[in-house]
Amino acid sequence: MRKEEKDNLKLMLQALIVGLIAGAVVGLFRFGIEKTSAFWLYLFKEAHNNLVWFVAIVLGLAAVGIIAGYFVKQYPHVGGSGIPEVKLQLQGKLQLKWWQILWRKLIGGILVIGTGLFLGPEGPSLQLGSSIGQGVGEKLKQSKYNQRVLLATGAASGLSAAFGAPLSGALFVLEEIFHNFSPRVWMNSLVGAIAANFMVSYFFGLHHALGMPYDHSFPIYLYWHLVILGIILGLLGHLYKKGLFGLKKVYLKITWLPRWLHGLIPLTILIPIMYYWPLITGPGNRLILSLQKMLTQSGWALVGILAFYYVLRIAFSIISYDSGLPSGIFLPILTMGALIGATYGTLMVQLGLMPAHLVINLIIFSMAGYFAAIIRAPFTAIILITEMVGSLLHLMPLA
Known part of the structure; x- marks a missing residue:
């Protein structure tokens, strides 16, 4: 086997590792949001019976705003979806410390999205995945280009785990983030996305995120x-x-x-x-x-x-x-x-x-x-x- 083929297989194995870790982390992220959301719904339900619960609600929401806001103050790139940051990282225009992003985005995202605000977990999941990809690339001392590939793989894995949609996760990275079709990026992103989807499916079950049964084609x-x-x-x-x-x-x-x-x-x-x-x-x-x-x-x-x-x-x-x-x-x-x-x-x-x-x-x-x-x-x-x-x-x- 030629050296180039060995390197490609080695990188694909690392992409698989990125996908599995990203799937586990985003699975934890989704689980945290689900439980936090149920907690807030319970508090508001109780408030219908006893207005005293509003004191707990106000204090709790204030604490969420202060904690999550402080994370953003400490490291501004934690705010928002994180997708613009991932784009700049792949273009080589931005350097971030992956661990500083990872734990703040994980905790801050669970606190914020779980409250019931009209916000989603997909962008943060993508950034969580990209941080894992970056971390794996740095720990394994990969070349700059391969680090970018693993970062893109992590982004695809994170989105795949958030939606339960591996093809979309890999395709989004090419269409919206990478802006060109690279076979190496596509293959590794797809491997990572499938691995991530396997992890979340193992924990949450095999079901479609928005499964709406219907039997009629549109004429x-x-x-x-x-x-x-x-x-x-x-x-x-x-x-x-x-x-x-x-x-x-x-x-x-x-x-x-x-x-x-x-x-x-x-x-x-x-x-x-x-x-x-x-x-x-x-x-x-x-x-x-x-x-x-x-x-x-x-x-x-x-x-x-x-x-x-x-x-x-x-x-x-x-x-x-x-x-x-x-x-x-x-x-x-x-x-x-x-x-x-x-x-x-x-x-x-x-x-x-x-x-x-x-x-x-x-x-x-x-x-x-x-x-x-x-x-x-x-x-x-x-x-x-x-x-x-x-x-x-x-x-x-x-x-």
């Missing part, structure tokens, strides 16, 4: 809906991005509160939302999976409720994310896309322009469309939704 004579829906998704996606950039400037003008404590603002606003509408809080997977049950209702009232949920989700998602807390927006974006599809679909049903059983199809299409409009990664969007929903019936209209 071609109704494809005109997809054109209209695509335009709506594009416009609303642009509005969301404008909101993200605009509110960030507003936060910077809030001088009476230090930047690292801006997380206290969305945590305060969260209290009435969590009290009155607990179903719609959190990253959004709970709300997405409940849409099918909601669609058994009918009438203009349902259209209004779904539209209200979307407006609330988009506004508070921007407020939550721009505060600078450790968090991601992928799952919140999919949630907003699902609400757009559900609102549009139920409206068309009310107007007699579409049968009710096809609304679930539009929810699936809209998740991918909204993701593609905002993240600008259409191939990842198509494969991601296919993996998360667990069906190929929607592939053609989705594309």
